[in-house]
Amino acid sequence: MRKDKKELILDIARKHFLQKGYSATRTQEIADEAGINKAMLHYYFTSKEKLYQEIISRTLRNVIPKFAGAIGADLAFWERVEKIVDTYITTIIENPDIPIFIMYELSQKQEHLIIELKKQSFKFQAIQSFIQQMQAEMQAGRIRQIAPPHLVFNILGMTVFPFMAKPIFSTIFGASDETFIALMKERKQVIMDFLKHALQVD
Amino acid sequence: MRKDKKELILDIARKHFLQKGYSATRTQEIADEAGINKAMLHYYFTSKEKLYQEIISRTLRNVIPKFAGAIGADLAFWERVEKIVDTYITTIIENPDIPIFIMYELSQKQEHLIIELKKQSFKFQAIQSFIQQMQAEMQAGRIRQIAPPHLVFNILGMTVFPFMAKPIFSTIFGASDETFIALMKERKQVIMDFLKHALQVD
DNA sequence: GCATGTATTAACCAAATGGTTTAACTTTGT
DNA sequence: ACAAAGTTAAACCATTTGGTTAATACATGC
Known part of the structure; x- marks a missing residue:
C-alpha cells in the first residue's frame, strides 16, 4: 500500500x-x-x-x-546510427515531455545533470567511441568528411527537434496527436535515408 | 525619460x-x-x-x-534554403533563449502564440509556398523525393536544435561560449553541404 | 511662481503557497 | 488482544508574492 501510494x-x-x-x-x-x-x-x-x-x-x-547505451553500442557504423535514431524516437514517443524539460531546466541549473552523470559514472566513452568510429569510417572513405560534432548535432537535431517543436507544428498546421505520432514513426526511416545520402561518398 | 525607463x-x-x-x-x-x-x-x-x-x-x-520572411522568401530553392538556415542561426545567436522559450512556455499557453500569429495575419502562405517549391524541385528531378514536412523538420532540426542543446553540450564537453558560437557559425556551411548531398539525385 | 500633469516612495494588504503539528485512525506482528 | 509502527486529516503557521494606496517630490507650461 505504501509503495503504491508513493x-x-x-x-x-x-x-x-x-x-x-x-x-x-x-x-x-x-x-x-x-x-x-x-x-x-x-x-x-518532506518538501517540494x-x-x-x-x-x-x-x-x-x-x-x-538508454541514450548513452545507444550511442555507445558496439555495432557497425550504420547499425549504430540506426539504433541511436530508433532509441531516441521510441523513448521520446513514450515520454514526449522529456527533451524540452531536460533542456529547459538544465539551461538554468546544470548541477542536477552533472550530479546524475557522476552518480552513473557516465561514459563519455560512449560518445568518444562513436566519434572514433565516425572518423574511422571517414578515413576508410566509406562516408563523407564532416566534423564529428556537426554530424552528432545533425543526427540528434533531426531526431529530437520535431518533438520539441510539436506544439508549434500542431498550432500552425492544426495536426492531431495521432497524425503527429504517425509522422514521427515514419521519421526513423526518413532520417536513415537522409543520412545515408548525405554521407554517401560521391 | 519616461520612455527610457519603460x-x-x-x-x-x-x-x-x-x-x-x-x-x-x-x-x-x-x-x-x-x-x-x-x-x-x-x-x-499594471500587473505582471x-x-x-x-x-x-x-x-x-x-x-x-524574420522567420516567416525567410521561409517565404521569393528566391530559387537553394538560395531560399540558405536564407532560412542563415536567418535562423543569426537570429538565434542574437537571442539564444528564444527557441526554448517559445517551445516551452508557449507550449503551455498557446493562446499567446495564436493571438500573435493572428495579429500579424500570419502567412501560412510562406510555408505553403516553400512546400510547393520543394515539390516542384522534386517533380523536376532536381532534388530527391522526400515528404515535405520531413524535409522541413530536417532543416529546422539541424539548424535550431544545437542551440537548445547547448547546456547539455557544454556540460558534457566543457565547451566555452566562444567555442560554441564558433561552432554554430560553422554550421551554416555544414548544414548547406549536408542538405545538398542528402537531396542530390543519384 | 504657480498650477497641472507626471513620477516616485513608503507603508500596507490580501491571497497564495509551502510547510508543520497534533491527534486520531489503521495496520501489523506477537 | 495489544503494543508498536505506519498512515491520515484538520487546523494552523510563516513566508513569499503580486498588487495597491496615499502622500510627496518633480517637472513643465503658462
Missing part, C-alpha cells in the same frame, strides 16, 4: 514537473490529484524541493542509460 | 521571462535590477501578467517576421 504521487508529480517546470507546479495540485493532502506529501517527501530532486533523479536514471 | 524595465523583464519563464520570474527582482520599486512596475504596466504579455508580443513581433 509511486502514485511520484507519477503525478512527474507529470506536473515535466510539463510545467518547478515553479509553476503546485504541491496542492499534486496532492489533490493523488487524493491526499499536503500533510501526506510532507510525510512522504526533495520531491523535485527525486523526479529529476528518476527521470535521468531512466533516460540517460 | 524600455529599461522591458529589457530586464524580457531577460527574466525568457530565461526563467513566467512563474519563476519575480517582479521584485525586475524592480530591483531596474532600480525602482514594485509600485513603479504597477504604475507603468500585462508585462508578460507585452514581452511576448514584442518578442514574437520581432522574431516571427
